[in-house]
Amino acid sequence: MMKQFAKLGLILAIFAAVACVGLSFVYAATKDPIEANKTRQVNESLKDLFADADEFVPTDVLSADPSIIFQTAYQARKNGVLLGLAVKAAGSSYGGQSVLLVGTGLDRRIVGVRVLENKDTPGLGANAKNASYFVDKANRITFPGQFAGKVVTDAFEVKKDVIPITASTITSKALTRIVKAAGDAAAAWIENAAMLAPETAPETAPEGGK
Amino acid sequence: MKRLWKIFKQGLVFENPLLMLMIGLCSALAVTTSVSNAVGMGLAMSFVLLFSEIIISAFRKVIPNSLRMPIFIIIIAAFTTIIDLVMQAYFPELSKSMGVFIPLIVVNCIIMGRVEAFAYKQKVMDAIADSLGMGLGYTWVMVGIAAIREVLGNGTFAGIQVMPDTYQPILFFTMSPGGFLVFALFISFNIWLKGKMQKAAKAKERA
Numbered sequence: 001m002m003k004q005f006a007k008l009g010l011i012l013a014i015f016a017a018v019a020c021v022g023l024s025f026v027y028a029a030t031k032d033p034i035e036a037n038k039t040r041q042v043n044e045s046l047k048d049l050f051a052d053a054d055e056f057v058p059t060d061v062l063s064a065d066p067s068i069i070f071q072t073a074y075q076a077r078k079n080g081v082l083l084g085l086a087v088k089a090a091g092s093s094y095g096g097q098s099v100l101l102v103g104t105g106l107d108r109r110i111v112g113v114r115v116l117e118n119k120d121t122p123g124l125g126a127n128a129k130n131a132s133y134f135v136d137k138a139n140r141i142t143f144p145g146q147f148a149g150k151v152v153t154d155a156f157e158v159k160k161d162v163i164p165i166t167a168s169t170i171t172s173k174a175l176t177r178i179v180k181a182a183g184d185a186a187a188a189w190i191e192n193a194a195m196l197a198p199e200t201a202p203e204t205a206p207e208g209g210k
Numbered sequence: 211m212k213r214l215w216k217i218f219k220q221g222l223v224f225e226n227p228l229l230m231l232m233i234g235l236c237s238a239l240a241v242t243t244s245v246s247n248a249v250g251m252g253l254a255m256s257f258v259l260l261f262s263e264i265i266i267s268a269f270r271k272v273i274p275n276s277l278r279m280p281i282f283i284i285i286i287a288a289f290t291t292i293i294d295l296v297m298q299a300y301f302p303e304l305s306k307s308m309g310v311f312i313p314l315i316v317v318n319c320i321i322m323g324r325v326e327a328f329a330y331k332q333k334v335m336d337a338i339a340d341s342l343g344m345g346l347g348y349t350w351v352m353v354g355i356a357a358i359r360e361v362l363g364n365g366t367f368a369g370i371q372v373m374p375d376t377y378q379p380i381l382f383f384t385m386s387p388g389g390f391l392v393f394a395l396f397i398s399f400n401i402w403l404k405g406k407m408q409k410a411a412k413a414k415e416r417a
Binding site (some may be wrong): 007008011012015016019022023026027030031034037096117119121124132143158166185207 | 235243270272273274276277280281284285288290291295296298299305306309310350371381384385
């Protein structure tokens with residue numbers, strides 16, 4: 001009886017070990033391309049948001065909302081002068097975690113929003129990422145595209161000043177919340193930075209008055 | 211050769227995994243909202259099915275009966291992880307749009323079912339024919355359903371706009387009820403096709 005168990009265990013262990021060895025080879029071979037894909041995507045989006053910037057300096061920005069996590073933030077700089085702040089923010093949405101890259105300018109306006117990760121229903125919530133899906137068909141504006149130019153102190157309310165994706169109100173609300181949180185935090189950070197080191201901020205930067 | 215062809219053919223119509231055996235339906239309904247997803251899912255499934263059937267059929271004599279389930283899972287999970295990693299590395303966009311359904315191939319009933327019912331009892335060559343037939347049978351139905359759902363529900367085919375701009379997409383088709391409707395139409399079509407083919411085969415026998 002004992003012998004039988006040992007034999008079965010051994011057979012199972014052999015199968016598992018062979019599978020592990022095989023997988024480790026595939027993992028090693030695909031690790032670099034997967035990493036490269038991810039960093040390329042972030043870099044492309046950063047460059048896309050702040051086309052003028054020549055360097056992106058990683059920075060820590062704190063999230064006021066515990067349900068939204070700022071994975072990283074980058075200062076977009078040109079010749080050492082701050083242009084704005086890009087925050088990579090993650091929060092939960094309809095189909096799980098969504099990751100957005102939100103760019104905020106020195107004038108407290110959203111420069112742009114890029115959807116990096118959004119697992120959602122194809123044809124519905126997944127349209128948040130679809131570059132040819134327009135919430136405003138007449139002006140060809142995409143869902144993330146509509147945030148560009150908004151002031152962070154705006155209401156950010158779906159169906160009021162934010163046009164939702166058809167039949168995907170939950171996704172629209174969740175993504176809007178992430179944009180708002182990232183925009184607020186970035187604006188606060190920029191204000192602080194302007195006070196601490198006025199020489200790095202250009203003269204047109206707002207004085208933080210209300 | 212003729213026997214292998216016969217096994218292969220079973221998966222296409224007579225024992226089509228989706229339309230006749232009716233297994234592995236949840237992921238089938240979920241990813242058939244776009245043609246590119248359906249093609250990706252069909253190929254990923256066929257890959258996992260092919261290699262799992264080969265390995266399990268080749269080692270069927272050394273897999274003890276009482277241990278067969280855990281071993282099947284190990285083998286299927288290994289191939290699923292391989293295809294998942296390869297897709298993430300070389301087709302990142304496709305991998306993102308398929309979301310959780312690639313990892314879920316591990317517990318797809320089609321693979322478990324074919325491995326248990328076929329590969330564990332048959333020779334390697336037969337298992338290859340079976341997995342190719344089942345894989346192709348799965349893929350054609352997936353692409354067919356996805357084509358109808360995407361064109362009617364989104365106005366596009368594989369992401370390319372095919373309907374005129376004035377066309378108002380019928381959202382019903384991208385949601386699950388629309389999926390069920392199209393799926394049911396495919397089942398009826400397959401039953402009709404099966405009847406036709408059986409009649410033709412009988413007529414041939416008599417002649």
